[in-house]
Amino acid sequence: MNDESRRPDTSAPHDTPAAWTFFRQWLKNPRAMASLAPSSRQLAAQMVAQLPKGARRIVELGAGTGVFTRALIEHGIAPGDLLVVELNAELYALLRRRFPESNVVHGDACDLAEIAHTSGFAEPGGVDAVISGLGFLAMPRSLQKRILQAVFSVLGADKPLIQFTYGPSNPLPRDLLTELGLGVRRGGFAWRNVPPATVYVYTRNRSTPIRAVRPGEAG
Ligand SMILES: C[S@@+](CC[C@H](N)C(=O)[O-])C[C@H]1O[C@@H](n2cnc3c(N)ncnc32)[C@H](O)[C@@H]1O
Numbered sequence: 001m002n003d004e005s006r007r008p009d010t011s012a013p014h015d016t017p018a019a020w021t022f023f024r025q026w027l028k029n030p031r032a033m034a035s036l037a038p039s040s041r042q043l044a045a046q047m048v049a050q051l052p053k054g055a056r057r058i059v060e061l062g063a064g065t066g067v068f069t070r071a072l073i074e075h076g077i078a079p080g081d082l083l084v085v086e087l088n089a090e091l092y093a094l095l096r097r098r099f100p101e102s103n104v105v106h107g108d109a110c111d112l113a114e115i116a117h118t119s120g121f122a123e124p125g126g127v128d129a130v131i132s133g134l135g136f137l138a139m140p141r142s143l144q145k146r147i148l149q150a151v152f153s154v155l156g157a158d159k160p161l162i163q164f165t166y167g168p169s170n171p172l173p174r175d176l177l178t179e180l181g182l183g184v185r186r187g188g189f190a191w192r193n194v195p196p197a198t199v200y201v202y203t204r205n206r207s208t209p210i211r212a213v214r215p216g217e218a219g
Protein backbone atom coordinates (compact mmCIF):
# COMPACT_ATOMS: atom_id res chain seq x y z
CA MET A 1 0.00 0.00 0.00
CA ASN A 2 1.59 3.35 -0.99
CA ASP A 3 1.13 6.73 0.74
CA GLU A 4 -1.44 7.83 -1.81
CA SER A 5 -3.75 4.88 -1.11
CA ARG A 6 -3.57 5.46 2.67
CA ARG A 7 -4.88 9.00 2.39
CA PRO A 8 -8.60 9.59 3.09
CA ASP A 9 -10.37 10.44 -0.17
CA THR A 10 -12.79 13.29 0.55
CA SER A 11 -12.93 14.48 -3.08
CA ALA A 12 -12.65 17.98 -1.64
CA PRO A 13 -9.16 19.01 -2.82
CA HIS A 14 -10.20 19.34 -6.48
CA ASP A 15 -13.63 20.67 -5.64
CA THR A 16 -13.26 23.01 -2.70
CA PRO A 17 -15.99 25.57 -3.62
CA ALA A 18 -18.60 22.82 -3.93
CA ALA A 19 -17.47 21.25 -0.66
CA TRP A 20 -17.97 24.64 1.03
CA THR A 21 -21.43 25.00 -0.48
CA PHE A 22 -22.23 21.53 0.89
CA PHE A 23 -20.83 22.38 4.33
CA ARG A 24 -22.88 25.60 4.48
CA GLN A 25 -26.04 23.60 3.75
CA TRP A 26 -25.08 21.19 6.54
CA LEU A 27 -24.79 24.13 8.96
CA LYS A 28 -28.31 25.23 7.98
CA ASN A 29 -29.89 21.77 8.09
CA PRO A 30 -27.69 18.95 9.42
CA ARG A 31 -30.55 16.46 9.54
CA ALA A 32 -31.46 16.76 5.86
CA MET A 33 -27.83 16.89 4.73
CA ALA A 34 -26.84 13.90 6.91
CA SER A 35 -23.14 14.50 6.18
CA LEU A 36 -20.57 17.28 6.59
CA ALA A 37 -18.94 16.77 3.22
CA PRO A 38 -19.65 15.26 -0.19
CA SER A 39 -18.93 11.57 -0.69
CA SER A 40 -15.57 10.39 -1.95
CA ARG A 41 -14.76 9.12 -5.42
CA GLN A 42 -14.13 5.71 -3.89
CA LEU A 43 -17.69 5.55 -2.54
CA ALA A 44 -19.06 6.85 -5.86
CA ALA A 45 -17.19 4.05 -7.67
CA GLN A 46 -18.60 1.45 -5.25
CA MET A 47 -22.15 2.75 -5.79
CA VAL A 48 -21.83 2.72 -9.59
CA ALA A 49 -20.30 -0.78 -9.49
CA GLN A 50 -23.70 -2.05 -8.26
CA LEU A 51 -25.57 -0.94 -11.40
CA PRO A 52 -27.20 -3.84 -13.27
CA LYS A 53 -25.47 -4.86 -16.50
CA GLY A 54 -26.67 -2.71 -19.39
CA ALA A 55 -28.39 -0.16 -17.12
CA ARG A 56 -29.42 2.89 -19.14
CA ARG A 57 -31.97 5.08 -17.38
CA ILE A 58 -31.00 6.03 -13.85
CA VAL A 59 -32.63 8.09 -11.09
CA GLU A 60 -30.42 9.74 -8.49
CA LEU A 61 -31.92 10.96 -5.20
CA GLY A 62 -30.18 13.50 -2.95
CA ALA A 63 -27.36 14.29 -5.34
CA GLY A 64 -25.66 17.01 -3.26
CA THR A 65 -22.77 18.42 -5.30
CA GLY A 66 -23.02 15.64 -7.90
CA VAL A 67 -20.22 13.24 -6.94
CA PHE A 68 -22.35 10.21 -7.90
CA THR A 69 -23.81 12.05 -10.92
CA ARG A 70 -20.31 12.60 -12.28
CA ALA A 71 -19.36 8.95 -11.63
CA LEU A 72 -22.51 7.76 -13.43
CA ILE A 73 -21.67 9.84 -16.50
CA GLU A 74 -18.04 8.69 -16.43
CA HIS A 75 -19.35 5.11 -16.22
CA GLY A 76 -21.12 5.67 -19.53
CA ILE A 77 -24.65 6.67 -18.55
CA ALA A 78 -25.82 9.31 -21.06
CA PRO A 79 -26.49 12.62 -19.26
CA GLY A 80 -29.98 12.74 -20.80
CA ASP A 81 -30.79 9.34 -19.28
CA LEU A 82 -30.24 10.69 -15.77
CA LEU A 83 -33.05 12.04 -13.60
CA VAL A 84 -31.51 13.84 -10.62
CA VAL A 85 -33.70 14.90 -7.67
CA GLU A 86 -32.35 17.30 -5.04
CA LEU A 87 -34.35 19.00 -2.26
CA ASN A 88 -31.89 21.73 -1.30
CA ALA A 89 -32.33 24.84 -3.49
CA GLU A 90 -28.68 25.89 -3.50
CA LEU A 91 -27.42 22.40 -4.33
CA TYR A 92 -30.11 22.06 -7.00
CA ALA A 93 -28.83 25.28 -8.64
CA LEU A 94 -25.26 23.94 -8.50
CA LEU A 95 -26.34 20.62 -10.08
CA ARG A 96 -28.19 22.46 -12.86
CA ARG A 97 -25.02 24.38 -13.69
CA ARG A 98 -22.85 21.28 -13.55
CA PHE A 99 -25.09 18.88 -15.45
CA PRO A 100 -27.03 20.99 -17.98
CA GLU A 101 -27.79 17.98 -20.19
CA SER A 102 -29.35 15.92 -17.39
CA ASN A 103 -32.87 16.13 -16.00
CA VAL A 104 -32.15 17.91 -12.72
CA VAL A 105 -35.27 18.52 -10.62
CA HIS A 106 -35.69 20.62 -7.49
CA GLY A 107 -37.93 18.27 -5.56
CA ASP A 108 -38.55 15.77 -2.79
CA ALA A 109 -37.72 12.08 -3.13
CA CYS A 110 -41.20 11.35 -1.70
CA ASP A 111 -42.66 12.75 -4.93
CA LEU A 112 -40.52 10.60 -7.23
CA ALA A 113 -43.51 8.93 -8.90
CA GLU A 114 -44.92 12.30 -10.03
CA ILE A 115 -41.48 13.68 -10.90
CA ALA A 116 -40.65 10.60 -12.99
CA HIS A 117 -43.99 10.91 -14.77
CA THR A 118 -43.47 14.60 -15.59
CA SER A 119 -39.88 13.98 -16.70
CA GLY A 120 -40.78 11.08 -19.00
CA PHE A 121 -39.13 8.42 -16.83
CA ALA A 122 -42.33 6.71 -15.77
CA GLU A 123 -43.05 4.07 -18.38
CA PRO A 124 -43.08 0.54 -16.91
CA GLY A 125 -39.59 -0.85 -16.55
CA GLY A 126 -38.23 2.51 -17.64
CA VAL A 127 -35.86 3.06 -14.71
CA ASP A 128 -32.97 0.59 -14.42
CA ALA A 129 -31.69 1.69 -11.01
CA VAL A 130 -32.14 4.32 -8.32
CA ILE A 131 -28.94 5.59 -6.70
CA SER A 132 -29.56 7.32 -3.40
CA GLY A 133 -27.49 9.62 -1.24
CA LEU A 134 -30.40 10.21 1.15
CA GLY A 135 -29.77 10.00 4.88
CA PHE A 136 -32.31 7.29 5.71
CA LEU A 137 -30.93 6.80 9.23
CA ALA A 138 -32.06 10.30 10.27
CA MET A 139 -35.61 9.87 8.90
CA PRO A 140 -38.75 8.69 10.69
CA ARG A 141 -40.12 5.34 9.55
CA SER A 142 -43.15 6.97 7.87
CA LEU A 143 -40.87 9.04 5.62
CA GLN A 144 -38.62 6.06 4.88
CA LYS A 145 -41.71 4.14 3.83
CA ARG A 146 -43.05 6.88 1.56
CA ILE A 147 -39.71 7.20 -0.20
CA LEU A 148 -39.33 3.43 -0.64
CA GLN A 149 -42.86 3.20 -2.05
CA ALA A 150 -42.10 6.00 -4.51
CA VAL A 151 -38.77 4.43 -5.51
CA PHE A 152 -40.15 0.94 -6.12
CA SER A 153 -43.16 2.29 -7.98
CA VAL A 154 -40.81 3.54 -10.72
CA LEU A 155 -38.35 0.62 -10.69
CA GLY A 156 -39.02 -2.50 -12.73
CA ALA A 157 -38.88 -6.00 -11.18
CA ASP A 158 -35.33 -6.98 -10.17
CA LYS A 159 -34.13 -3.39 -10.58
CA PRO A 160 -32.15 -2.09 -7.59
CA LEU A 161 -32.15 0.78 -5.16
CA ILE A 162 -28.47 1.42 -4.37
CA GLN A 163 -27.89 3.18 -1.05
CA PHE A 164 -24.94 3.89 1.23
CA THR A 165 -24.77 4.29 4.98
CA TYR A 166 -22.21 5.26 7.61
CA GLY A 167 -23.93 2.96 10.10
CA PRO A 168 -22.85 -0.56 11.04
CA SER A 169 -25.75 -2.25 9.22
CA ASN A 170 -28.45 -1.78 6.61
CA PRO A 171 -30.02 1.66 7.36
CA LEU A 172 -33.66 0.61 6.83
CA PRO A 173 -35.72 -1.24 9.46
CA ARG A 174 -36.06 -4.97 8.79
CA ASP A 175 -39.80 -4.94 9.47
CA LEU A 176 -40.29 -2.18 6.89
CA LEU A 177 -38.39 -4.18 4.28
CA THR A 178 -40.53 -7.22 5.10
CA GLU A 179 -43.73 -5.15 4.91
CA LEU A 180 -42.79 -3.86 1.45
CA GLY A 181 -41.46 -7.21 0.24
CA LEU A 182 -37.91 -5.96 -0.25
CA GLY A 183 -34.67 -7.90 -0.02
CA VAL A 184 -31.26 -6.41 0.79
CA ARG A 185 -27.65 -7.41 0.25
CA ARG A 186 -24.36 -5.75 1.12
CA GLY A 187 -22.72 -4.34 -2.01
CA GLY A 188 -19.37 -2.88 -1.02
CA PHE A 189 -17.37 -0.96 1.53
CA ALA A 190 -15.59 2.38 0.92
CA TRP A 191 -13.03 2.48 3.70
CA ARG A 192 -11.31 5.59 2.36
CA ASN A 193 -14.53 7.61 2.57
CA VAL A 194 -14.80 10.00 5.54
CA PRO A 195 -16.46 8.42 7.44
CA PRO A 196 -16.16 4.92 5.93
CA ALA A 197 -19.39 3.86 4.24
CA THR A 198 -21.10 0.62 3.25
CA VAL A 199 -23.17 0.19 0.10
CA TYR A 200 -26.45 -1.77 0.25
CA VAL A 201 -28.57 -2.96 -2.66
CA TYR A 202 -32.35 -3.37 -2.28
CA THR A 203 -34.58 -5.27 -4.67
CA ARG A 204 -38.24 -6.18 -4.65
CA ASN A 205 -39.61 -9.69 -4.55
CA ARG A 206 -41.23 -10.30 -7.93
CA SER A 207 -44.65 -10.94 -6.42
CA THR A 208 -44.79 -7.62 -4.54
CA PRO A 209 -46.17 -4.72 -6.59
CA ILE A 210 -45.54 -1.39 -4.88
CA ARG A 211 -47.34 1.83 -5.67
CA ALA A 212 -46.47 5.32 -4.52
CA VAL A 213 -48.63 6.89 -1.81
CA ARG A 214 -49.72 10.51 -2.15
CA PRO A 215 -49.62 12.90 0.83
CA GLY A 216 -52.73 12.41 3.00
CA GLU A 217 -53.30 8.89 1.70
CA ALA A 218 -52.88 6.09 4.24
CA GLY A 219 -49.61 4.22 3.63
C1 LIG B 1 -25.65 12.77 2.61
S1 LIG B 1 -26.02 14.03 1.39
C2 LIG B 1 -25.44 13.12 -0.05
C3 LIG B 1 -25.06 14.01 -1.20
C4 LIG B 1 -24.33 13.28 -2.35
N1 LIG B 1 -25.12 12.20 -2.88
C5 LIG B 1 -23.02 12.73 -1.87
O1 LIG B 1 -22.94 11.52 -1.65
O2 LIG B 1 -22.08 13.53 -1.72
C6 LIG B 1 -27.81 13.95 1.28
C7 LIG B 1 -28.41 14.79 0.18
O3 LIG B 1 -29.81 14.47 0.10
C8 LIG B 1 -30.55 15.69 -0.05
N2 LIG B 1 -31.91 15.41 0.43
C9 LIG B 1 -32.30 15.25 1.74
N3 LIG B 1 -33.60 14.94 1.80
C10 LIG B 1 -34.04 14.86 0.52
C11 LIG B 1 -35.30 14.56 -0.08
N4 LIG B 1 -36.37 14.27 0.67
N5 LIG B 1 -35.40 14.55 -1.43
C12 LIG B 1 -34.31 14.85 -2.21
N6 LIG B 1 -33.11 15.16 -1.69
C13 LIG B 1 -32.96 15.16 -0.36
C14 LIG B 1 -29.77 16.70 0.75
O4 LIG B 1 -30.09 18.02 0.39
C15 LIG B 1 -28.33 16.29 0.42
O5 LIG B 1 -27.89 16.92 -0.76
